[in-house]
Amino acid sequence: MSTTAAAVSADATPRRGAFSLLKATGPVGIGAAVVIALATLVAIFGPLLAPYDPTLSDLSLSWVAPTGGHLLGFDGQGRDLLSRLLVGARTSILGPLAVVILCMLAGTVLAVTAAWRRGAVDAAISSGLDIMFAFPGILLAVLAASVFGAGLLAAAVALAIAYTPYVARVLRGAALKERSQQYVAALEVQGVSARAICMQHLVPNMLPLIVAQSTILFGYAMVDLAAISFLGLGVQPPNPDWGVMISENQAGIVQGYPLSALLPGLCIVLVVVAFNVLGERLFEQAQKARQ
Amino acid sequence: MGGQLGGNRLELINWSFLLRRLAMLLASLLVASFVIFAAMYLAPGNPIAALSGGRSLPPSSIKVLEERYHLNEPFLVQYWYWLKNALHGNLGISITLRENVSTLIASRIWTTAGLVLYASVIILVVGIGLGVLSGLRHGALDTSTLVVTAVSAAIPAFVAAIVLILLFAVKLGWFPALGNGTSFLSNLQHLTLPAFALAVSSLAIVARVTRASVREESNREHVQTAVSRGIPTRQVIWRHILRNAAIPVTTISGITIASLIAVAAVVEVAFSLNGLGAFLVGSAQSKDLAVVQGISLVLVTAFVVVNVLVDILYAVLDPRVSLGSRAA
């Protein structure tokens, strides 16, 4: 391979740093990123920030309104609401994170394998994925809970499995397009191994799409995991989790004490809006970059 | 290719595509049923204890049970018997309610079906309507639609449920907060808040995709061709913009409506509705495995069938589709 030919077909895809990628999403995107950063901080440091023990219950304080020492008041079982919200952020945010990491890993591996090998391997993976579409996430999580018992881990793995075909389908398209680029053929001719081409070129070039996809998926995972906890099949009480808290305090809605159920709901909506908005913008950027 | 002569409707259907999709449907259902059965097979717990309700039985009765339920046969044989029975409508017996699972399902399926249908109508009418309006005109309506749908797309069904109960049942008293109705009309009234709770986020997603598709189609060159030929605006909108936007809109509507089948469980629990989803969740908690199997099978079947219908509809709407599944 002559040097000029190699130069012509070199991988010229511009790689952008995380910061410039974020800056391109505009003020709304940056605002969303700030909300996400705050939520992440609370998820990490929540237990340290919590003024009280989130599981300490005093039934005589049930539904008591906000006071000086207890900024958000008490829930139905007389526990400090602010402490429960802060500590509950951990499972509410780290749970979806685990789901996203799992399904993105599986989805990327499947997509790149299908796109790289093409032919029969691609056909097998693609129809396997089509068949996997049969299970909606929540249903698979309910099945997992009835087999392995209720809990966050089973629910998260079940959701990751259910999301994988969606991820793989989108990424496969991108991987196929990348695979057909001139530089890939050039690298192959030069004897670079398939694994090296995939790891050093294909996947890095798909990264904006992968990031965008993860961001959007995080919102879905958060809603679905909270729903499973709301159903009593995820995080188990008395551990605080935003989904669990809504379920515990739903009675308060009818009894005239809506705050304890509304606030965790608001937290979920806020974080999910931030992820959706940022994800949508990152997706637009990724599409633009691919043209 | 449908290049045969004659303009009959049969030409609209790509038969090989249809057959392939149907084969895929059967494969999906087979794999799904296998997964459902295998999951329950692997679940911890002694099936004899489950069948006897925990009582200790004499060895002779155990033998009878083992034979009746093929418990000593190999795994695949057991699966085969289970599948055959399921196809005949025999889904086993609930250990907690001591009743036929099929009967239990039959008495609850209409609540879930009604809820999903009601929510689908809301999504199609409001979601697509809003999307088309905001896609066709720029300005205040469009901007506010964008903001409102961005937020409501992020509202989970159970959060929507508590807010709707608070506003329309507790504060305003327009609708009942919980439970099923007794007649058709009161059922409709009882299902209204749940249906809206179920529809909220999907409606927003459908509205956003519809808006984007209408915008995109409006800017197509072929729309300009139609305008340059003096075709009236109303016709340009219907025959060119909306007709073409219908392709992605159908796909997104179908996918979101299919997903309601599972999410309905959350809404049923939130509103204490006596539907399949709430029953499934309760049975999962009490480890009533036959019920979990039965309901999962029904829900997965419904989900897969709706998805295949969407694919077929997509192929009918878009003559360019000849192979493979819908574009991602």
Next chain:
Amino acid sequence: MSASRPVAGAATTAGHRPNAALLQVERLTVRLPVEGAQREVLRDVSFDIRGGEALGLVGESGSGKSMTARAIDRLLPAGAEVDGSIRFDGGEVGSLTGGDLRRYRGLVAMIFQDPRAHVNPVRRIGDFMTEALRTNLDVPRSTAERRAVHMLAQVGIEDGERRLRQYPHELSGGLLQRVMIAAALLTEPRLLLADEPTTALDVTTQAEVMAILHDLRREFDLAMLFITHDLELAAAVCDRTVVMYAGQLVEMRSAARLHDDPLHPYTAALAAARPDIGQSARRLRAIPGRPLSAFEAPQGECAFAPRCPHAVDECRTGVPELVDLDGGRSRCVRASELRGRLGVAAGD
């Protein structure tokens, strides 16, 4: 335009006055919103087209050729500002609304560069061809389809009935462009706006489509505005040619003479930039610099001056006027001085 049958009425009028201007464009200036500001894309453009006449409109991309056609068919994007006047058959086009505008668009048909993008991909060919007839002229479906099949035969597509049932993606680009031409002719227009109709096609198909267009235009006594970047092609099919540069008209002359004996240095450069099989290849020259839009071009001087090999100080003192010369018009201050020296043969 108030006649109940404008198509028939218009055809007879044209027959009586073969030399009257069918389309008159006068001092047309168009501004479009570009990046937040109104930018000029057409500046003071005037020309006319007589009934049955073919006028070539030549220039590089961005010179305003397509915008001119869009302005004539009232297809400018939202936010466009239009000054000057466009008159069709004596009536002011800018004031047309509703049904009148739609009837006008029926009389002025447009053919686009990329048939693949300009035909709705999800409707059948028959639907595309008969749509205007059925909705605007209330022609029953069966009649419209019969006429479509007949018209397809005229553009060299024999199995019209089968084609009507097909979808655009089942036809080749050349075939689809013929379908577009046939569809345009179905409403019996009097003026055809052809916006680079052959640019997107491969070379052999180009020639076929041009021949069809040429023959049918003669047969239907159809006036045509033929937009191209190819001077020679314009010379072959048009009666007169207009050359545009940076949103301005720089030369107008009979097509044959303009090509062989250009009056404006830009026209000469365009002619020299085209490979000529009959001549040696050394003449092939690119025009230095890049083509400019009207709002990018220098103001208050000749827009072509920065790229012009003949530019002198005088060229930069003001915008040159169009001057009459040798039966044509040229926007060059040195036009009479350079006369005869810009031709292809005199180039070297």
